[in-house]
Amino acid sequence: MRLPGLAPHSLLLVSLHDLPTVPVPYERYLNQSYYGIYGGKRAFIVDSVCMQQSFSLTLLGTTVVLESVEDNLVWLQRRPVDPSLSATRLFDAQLDKLVASVQRAQRVQTPVQNSSLPGAQGWRRQSSGQVSLWKPQMQVKVLHRAQDGALLSISDAALRDLDRSLPPYWQYMTFPGSPVPLIPVPRHAKERLRQALADIRFNHVAASIVNGISVHRLRRDVQYLTGEDPASKLETRHSFSEDASRAAEWLKARFRETGASCELQYYREGFAPNVICKLNAPTDTTETLVLGAHYDDRGSFGSVRAPGANDDASGTAALLGIARAIARRGVVFRSNILLCAFSGEEQGMVGSKAFAEQLREQGANITLMIQADMLAYRVLGENPQLGLSDPSLMGTKELTDILQTVAAIYSPELTAGYFPYPGGSDHQSFHEQGYPAAQVYERAGYTKDPMYHSTGDLSDREGYDFEQIKSIAKVELATILHVAGFDLEERDDAASDESV
Template identity: 35%
Template sequence: MNFRRALITGIALFALLAAVVSAASPRKWALVPGATPEQIKDLIRTRDVRGYYHEDALLIIDENVNEFADLASQFPEARILADVEPSRKVYILEKDLLESDCPGTVRAWGSRIHNALNRYNAEILHSDSNRFIAMLPAMPEVGPSLFRDALLRDISLGTEILTVPEYPLESLLQRNQAALRELAATFGTEGQEVDAARFRLLDQVNEDDLRYYLEYLTGEASDSPFTTRNAYSTQAHDAARWIADQYTSMGFTTTLETFRDDMSPNVVAVLPGRRYPDKFVVLGAHYDSRAIDVNSPTTDAPGANDDGSGTSALLHIADLIRINKVSFDYTVIFTTFSAEEQGLVGSRAYAKAAKERGDDIVYMFQSDMLAFNQEGENFQTAFPSRYTDSDLVELASRVVQKYVPEVDVCLTDACCSDHQAFHELGYLSTQIFERCGPIADNQYHRPGDLVNRPGFSLEGLKYNTRSLMSLLLVFAQGMIVN
């Protein structure tokens, strides 16, 4: 094969990708040779980055360099190319077939590209045996055609260079937002039979079962050993094992996930989904508790409302799922976190690991403080007004209004629980809370946060447990078998 023919073949096989970077701030580009298109798509979706790919040359664009911190462990050849200014263009030039056809000429071809790029003040980000990646300053006349001319001026070749389109792939968050919109559009059209089955199930939520779990957790039951569940206490480890045992006895796959040596573990119970086993709906609560001194492992901290109430709601719902043989389209994960009180430590560890694994958590619902009822007020189910997804809150409000007519549904400014850990990482998440206004529980974070005291309402907890269960049935697509 002569030099000219090799060039014609090579030129015809060029892949020229011109990606105009449109956002305002610099972005990181990463090259991940050797990744398959499927792996590339997964990377882009799970990391919530904007991505473009061409064959095995992957480019990921994102403003957050931390997204790439562990890329190299999965793909040893991966590397960050550069900050790309929005006013610049990045081109990829493939040359692998030239290499195989006529190795002797490739070096010369490579130096021509180098020369041409230098004339245009281009910065060569990367070159290897298969490709050049170069960034050009923004000049109106430097478009693909001029770039081609520059490269080929000395070659006098009329062949068109193939222009490969860019492929933006939707991110995990975008996909889940689309799923949410679709669910919102169809909610309310389930039909009478489905509704009746849901109401029958929700009717089974009862105060006695909730009281059983609660009084064991707080130490008010005569056979309970607990005086605190502070994450630093040894008793919290015992509480975690007790909670895990409950889930295991209900048929869930249960694990204790240690995230810090000096703190008790998260309890994670999984029920695999029927249609989408790799998509997760997470129900959360935190079993740890605190006294006024957040770090005291010995001070009494019964934590009935905060968050024995959410922990008991989850256990009761799990038990009703078992009894009624409810199955779900999505995999349901009951996560009972530790160290919420020290600043969402357990949930942040969980969410970070989930994100790194690429877990597709479609929705996350936290339940924290469900049982206090201020004298003279109606029962309430409140959703947070911040650190949450407002579209998710809107549909969740509709669901609770429909299935739990006993409660007023509203927003609250009360803040901060484990759903935030998920929200921070781009998962759709929210929380249910007992009250439309701020926290009114006068035993909040005190040794008096018991089940048997004024203001603690098992009836209110029952309704909020129904609210949470209705969300699970709708969002995880529960089906009642019997």
């Protein structure tokens, strides 16, 4: 990427807490140099003119000097996990090992079929009648190290290898090629949620609707997506795989069976599409509420198999369960509802970023976005839990307040609390576009699923709890029932569980 302005350039990583206190003279520079949120900090890339005129910008946070032309800038981070998991080794040692493995040239032995094989750069002919293919040296530079994260400058070839080589609890996000708008969640959007919270009371009709989410169907949907169902041919849902595209078609068909209008959103070459489904309000309103999950997954390094039962077939199945419960009772919302199954989450939330940016360009009126990511794992001996994104790190407090209140009313079996992780799922894409957003999760604490990003992430194992998925899905559904408002269609016969 070529950085705009005059060299040298500096990357500023500014805490979300500190940003509201930025002096007014700095706002113009920062608004023109914003690149997103990484590791719970906002990133700005400013040129030498900006730094000379406002040198004290460096006092806002961490400063990293950049060259005028860098390869892809990538933020690499390790998810905080419970100390009982082996992945809690020293970050620096793991980072050095990962960088070394990505930089190492790889040789592929390919039999020669005839003497006319092109002698392109990178090919070497051997006397054995084989050709050795040497990949060009893949470049990786570590520009900055933090406690559980690092900034890399990395070539295209190395980035592809990085995606295949990540340890289980690691994630990466790629910087955009140019600055993006810095859009805070507006006051009126927060006030809308505060008013909704003040009006939330137990509603027996809402209770009957959310209780209609079927554990039986949750199990069937999860096991189809993981390939545990013999009728499913899915081995993986990695965003670059053909199986992921087949999963997208299957999801679109299942959502359409509930009466939603659906489309596949293709946003980047090589990626499986987002599945975007809509329930239109009968009145003329632009207000829209979004429920999301990601259907793509990751498996163990070197294995094709990637079932992703918890991450995130659990959240995706919850979306389907919500859609079926809505259809079963003939719920008609007074606001528009979007049910979104995103791809590309494991590659830095690129699918949801594309969709959230599109909504912003269209001037969409988004009241809230709730992301369901990893709902199923429960540690033996612990009560069922509802983890909520900590709004001091990422997201909107007014929305997490609603989710906690709704959970206490409709899923009192859940122990609710924050989990200490700064973003990293698709709610971040909406938060960055200035929309109220939050994530629901399986645990009010550090990740403790030993099969995270593993071929062992199946539903038929100890700790995988379909009842907990239902309890959290009830919170999601009850929230949009209360915030959007709803009516019931008049009809003679309710649809059976198997028909929707």
